[in-house]
Amino acid sequence: MSNFTKPEFRFQRVMSDGSQEEPQVLELHDIKYDWKMGRRGFLLTGGLVGAVLAAGCSMPAITYLPQDKQKKEINSCEGISAHRADSRIKVAFTPDGKKMISRNGDYEEKEIKVWEFPSGRLLEKMKAYGHFIQSPTGKYIAVNEDSWKRKILVYTPDGESVAQINNKLEIDAMVFSSDGKILATVSNSKLINIWSIPSGELLHQLKPGGPFLGQNLAFLPTNNTLVSRTEKDFVFWNAETGEITDRKICECKLKKMIVSADGKWLIGKSDSGVLYVFNIANSRIEYEFKIDDNYALSKNGRFLAFCTPDGYFCVADLATGEETFRVNVNVEKKKYWSSYSFAISNDGTLAAYIVGEKEARVWDTSTAELKQIFSSESDRFYNIYFSPDDRYFVITNYENIMIGDMKYGQIIACLFDKETVKEDHEVTQYKATDQYGQVIVCTLPCGSPLPPGAICTCNCVAGTYVRPEDKEKKKKPRRGGSYRYCSCNKICTCVPVK
């Protein structure tokens, strides 16, 4: 660190006081505009930083510019929250694409949520802490019960609790077998437990011995072969018998290992930022890519998306090892380190990148054509996902889950859990049918423009409440969590959340 110019604040005459001015002690109105040094202070330290942003702002809209250049707008999802804020929301889809599971790391919320997709209807909430994993068949979801990570809860996507597993040690990682009938956990980087699902019975305890790298655990997609990792090799286990069936040497210190859906590749990243792609069939590292942090694999197992340390967003074809797509995102990535996120579509033809929390861009990976730009002044974009059929995209931040239509590039729904807001928080709700015939439940901030044909849901507006004691007589539908009942008033208007 270099030396800096000496501070100079000696009391002295000033030159720009104005000859007609009376000496005055001045009041201070707005510190925001006053804190920066004037001309003198640190001599020779160069110019001052630019002006402070003016306070206050309107509520801008999410803006989409489709390819036909015809501008369409819907309002922001601000205030329409799916989770309580505090941590980025992550989502995953069931294999049939009909449900979406979401969670955020809010330590108070402690639950995962299952949504009907793409309608956006909240189906279930289940107790959970932190991450969740889903079996490849989509039949089970496993979560930690609390931060001690010793107790695993296993649910179905319908919210049914099917198993509780008590592990004596803290669990570093867990993974389902391809058929979902076996759950493997690893603790203290040295002990693998094999559990039967849904019985929760402990089948085997595997002790790899020697230096063992925790968090590296994966099942091959075609059978119950479990792969773990030592410093020097991959260890293949028959999870049903608990026996080692094979070892494949690989001098690659990788972490967070995954197996591609086609069972061809073992992929993981080293501490030094090298992404290794290990060919299981011929037992050798087929490709290496220098990457910055995360990577994503297309569902078909062929395309790998990653960012390079020098700021390029790339897609590589694992059939050839060649990069098929590359775009410079350096400026945005450096500036917005904390919001850097990307995704690749299931067939690898589309790649999406969040640019600076405010913009998501989608490219055609074969032509490098920029297909879509979604931007927002008020909603932050943190994570982006493609739906299993690639028709929809999902953008999340700390509290919002936004579903967008990929073809027309519009946000079509903001998912909403009324328990995340205070009572009397007002929203507009309606149903709409999208281009694929899907009925979408739209919950939007008051004042949002409504599309033609919007069908409003049963809105509890003034004059439609029915007292609880009249419930049986009138047989009105009850709204969950409330003692208030309403008739279905198909008026699109702002109503308090009840």
Place this chain on the structure above:
Amino acid sequence: MSEDASAQSLLRQLFSIPLEDNRHLVYAPLKRLAFIANGALVNRLYDLTVRTADELKAETVPSELRFLADLDFFTPASLPDDDLPGNQTRYDAVILFLTNQCNLQCTYCYARAGEYESRSMPWEIAQAGIDHVLREMDRNGATHFTLGFHGGGEPTMNWPVLTRAVAYTRQETDRRGWGLSVSGSFNGYWSETVRRTIIDTFTDLSLSFDGLPEIQSRQRPARGNEGSAERVIDTLRALDEAEMPYGIRMTVTRQSVDRLPESIEFICRHFRPRTIQVEPVFPQGRAMDEAIIDRPERFIEAFIDSYDLAAAAEINLFYSGARLEALTRRFCLAPTRALVLTPEGDVTTCFEIYSRRHPHCERFFVGQYQPDAGFVIDEEKLHRHFARTVDRLPYCEACFCKWHCAGDCAAKTFAEDNGGFQSSERCRINCELTKYLLLKRIQESPGSIWLGTSIQPEESHE
């Protein structure tokens, strides 16, 4: 003092800090008096202060400025007392750096904890340190002992010595009828047993936590790159439930600086710390170039944007270099009152100089534990360290912050040459944030003139 000397002395105690639009913050730190003046008033005051003492008698002050004379504005003040009269230590605390091992792998760790060969303080050294301070207190008459844990690694990684030190010190202070404070700086990534024991046996503590869970997990990952947020958050909740007094210490990197207000808001919403200390990451240890905040203004703006958020929650948000409450010649009083020991038994004068691997250890290590002789202190070295007071730093002579930051942290401004001092970007942050705090006080003061009170700094480590 001659009259001219008196005027010069007064002038040296006054500062004017230019604001925008021909406004100036006039500050007399030794009187803790501040207000905003237009240029005409600055010039009028300057003309008065360069007069002789006789001319400066209250009667000669124009009536419109008499209110300042009534506040003793035109009279030189005495300088702050030296907190270390005679350069003699007066120990009533021992600070133990128990280990260089850590269960986190913070991306910016100043000590590169966990990267080097494991060093843990043996009980023999810990006990010798405690006994040494107990004997010193028997001599100097102090009756309140402070046991602290800090440095290099996570103190709870040397759990047997930590718990034994607490029990032993409590036994010894109870036997003497003295008070005892048990404190320390920790990462909070604890097991339930550790958490419960700390809550039950410590009087207060400082917890490193970087705010939003994703920032905490990203900047302070557990070994194996797993996020640390959940467990540390559980610790914070446990501290709150136990109503234990604690402070949060946040490190701000280039990547997290713009989200500092969000992080402060998150902390204020969920937890009840007494204080939140925020510090920009310092280029040392694992802190890489890309983690260093590229422009100090980014940190300053983020701090300012966060300040009122914390204040609304009645939490004191502070940064170590902007201490309006302190009037002192020394940034840190730790070595004057505390025997600070590394795992190897070296006596250090700075919490951040934690091992013999540190490039400045030769300068800051002033003694060593020897099994046969106890603590052997190099008095000359110690006095050389104590000789660093702000009134002897030419760089600071015209700075309005000099009696607050007192030349800043010695470890962060140390140079082998140039009189042992080099400035850093922290200096600009110190000035800007001190000025901001002054403006806040002025804004809150009746008549737009601030008259403050001062306290003395304790051991400062950032």
